[in-house]
Amino acid sequence: MKIIIIGAGQVGGTLAENLVGENNDITIIDRDGSSLRNLQDKFDLRVVEGHGANPDVLREAGAQDADMLVAVTNNDETNMIACQVAYTLFNTPNKIARIRNESYLDHKETLFHNGAIAVDHLIAPEQLVTDYIKRLIDYPGALQVVNFANNKVGLVALKAYYGGPLVGNALAALREHMPNVEARVAAIFRQGKPIRPLGTTIIEADDEVFFVSASNNIRAVMSELQKLENPYRRIIIAGGGNIGAALASRLERDYSVKLIERNITRAEQLSEMLNNTIVFCGDASDQELLNEEHIDQTDVFIAVTNDDEANIMSAMLAKRMGAKKAMVLIQRGAYVDLVQGGTIDIAISPQQATISALLTHVRRAGIANVYSLRRGAAEAIEAIAYGDKLTSRVVGRTVGSLKLPVGTTIGAIVRNDAVLIAHDKTVIEQDDHVVMFLVDKKFIPDVEKLFQPSPFFL
Template sequence: MDIKIVIIGVGEVGFNLVKALSKEKFDITVIDIKEEKCQRITNTMDVRAIVGDGASQRILQQLDMTNIDYLLALTRIDEVNLVAAKSAYEMGAKKIICRLRNTEYSHESAIITPEQFGIDYVVYPEKAAQRDIENLIRQTSAVDLEEFKNGQINMVGIKIAHSSPLVGRNIKNVELSNPYIPHKLALVIRENESFIPPKETIYKKDDIGYFIGKAKDINEIQRMAGKPAFKVKNIMILGAGKIGRLLAKSLQSDYNVRIVEQNFEKAKKFGKTLTDTLILQANGLDIDFLNSENIQETDCFIAATENEQTNILASLLVKHYGVKQVILHITTTNYFKAVRRIGVDAVVSKNISAVNEVLKLIRSDQQDLPVSSFEDLNVDAIELSVVQECRYIRKKLTIDQIPEELCIGAICRNNEMIIPNNHTEIYAEDELLVITKEENISIVEKLFQ
């Protein structure tokens, strides 16, 4: 029986979520107040669409909520999401996931909490983007960074420059010639297409390679790839919006942080609350202003205004002036692959971060395995324990006999982290981190469960 999902709000988050889930066996209904958004969905995907207010009881009563497995309230308006969640809860929806922008609801002293509305899980897109950006700041020269096993294992994305010592060499050769830098190349993005690389894959210029290693070895992996990390001291954030403020509040005690905000009232208002951050009221695209602030001495520039055209232009401008690390935030997810190639160091989207978070929740529930989905990479990360009676153990297979569509990135054995090589053995009760495409998750289960 298909899992029934209702998605209220099909903006960037809702649309990309439907696009990901519609590839699987889910019975999906979307609700949006704008007819053109519903048409966009139904013209490209096999889902049911209802035009109307997702917070309206009359609209929700068109569905038998007692049969709904997941109700996702994903509009841009917190109040609509809360009302829709409460109505669906009272009507019998089984699990409710809600998108909220206002982080006050998560405070310990909050008078109104998501639990009072029957909400099982809250997604805060801006907080998700803040977390992703902070990871990149703390691991410079990377285009992406994901953490596993409570931060003990990292997957770091590195763009392979033409000067990289890896260019022209294959994966197997690089692993053998760097025995003291244990790593696994789990994923390659080449010409906007991602794939799990076979061992004979040759590194090429402009590849983005995703390397898995122990957290303590990531700096050495970056150096091996020709992109050594550097120390960040001075940070400039363009835009005092939600993401900019969250970043400044979190970073101001460890770095010299400046926020550039063009709106005078906004700059004045938040200058009083961010006491350890210098807020400058100026146009971040003004070259004279950037020169007066010695932009070339900035270690990290984060373009986080609510106008992505401004973000893109500002990022290119400061990169030209020699800023070491430029992080660009975008909201239109269709731009994601294109802007990766324009010369900035890293691209982050609060919408993609939110989609990945929701996909992880739903897929982990359905697979009975912890599954982290990375929609921007078109890949999943699965964490599972090897069962004694599994096919791998019964058939006495070796790590070389594992299908190339699966990458065993790390093994946790008796609390020890192991980055596997060709001679590594896998035992019952080992905890594996497997990187693969969504369609191959069943192969992982058959092999190790």
């Protein structure tokens, strides 16, 4: 596939890294020559220096025969105009734009979905991060929660703790503990390395376990792997930007929410926008303020300012002063691995949330959902079994007979409204939604090929 990426920042660079090894022809456009050179030194791709919405620059990048254009600069207007120019002048078939401004998103049905502006898919990073954090709040103790098949199936990552019912036992004991609940462990990471989950595999404390189950069974399965945490009630959000405001709006109906914003004008705006959130103007690293607001009784402290260092320091202080859990938004990928799992419980990368949404649209036909996991090393995929027994490599065949790439696990199959936890003898039927976990994303093309029907396959 020939793909043009506009924007060589963190999102554009990470997207290129994910796609360049999958037999794609990648060209990146940016005005920053040094960023382009850095990417060209690392990866096998073309670069074009210039403005991404300029027709001549797009022509030089090969827009006339490109399959897809992905505009992910920090400027919404540049992204929208680039998509419009690519469509009007070059008839580029697939166009994706990163849009951050709430005003555009509030009118997305009128602006984009009726073809007024030629954008096929919108990527809204702030909304994606807000959704991500909300899922973590809904499932206390989870490190990551992603949903498939219109929320019918969940893939959850959590850490197995000392004292959990399964720690020290084999995976086969999961069915004995919960005979009426279907679930499958899709992957285990021990000290950062993947372990193939077998019935005889012994769960150890500190294992990072990924399991798949019907969404309504997630809490029951979590309780088997770790001591189930009490539902959160009291939440403090540090940062009143787009993410902080949206998160408070989503949470204030069900939780006691306080929000700390250091800009007085913005704090006044938030106090008018939000209904049940208590808004403070101040510094989230102010010990006196945190003490006055009973940080020691807070279930979750969530730092979502646009300053990584401020987020990390305020979260570490909040934990030291008694907050039960700390979540931190971190832009720099190198920081994520440094802080998560220590004082800070969960580090959230907006780039990874954005990349997951982009990959869903960039993957070939038949791939309905993609989630980038473990900082991009692994992926979870929802593939649709198109074709029939004559044209498909999967339809009419058992899970155990499929030639899956190394480290690939089929966790669940969604058939109409039914969720089937996959076993070796489970037969895949036409139009099934198949949820898979890949410990190594380099095998993505093999999975895509497996699920692509072919008139020549017999």
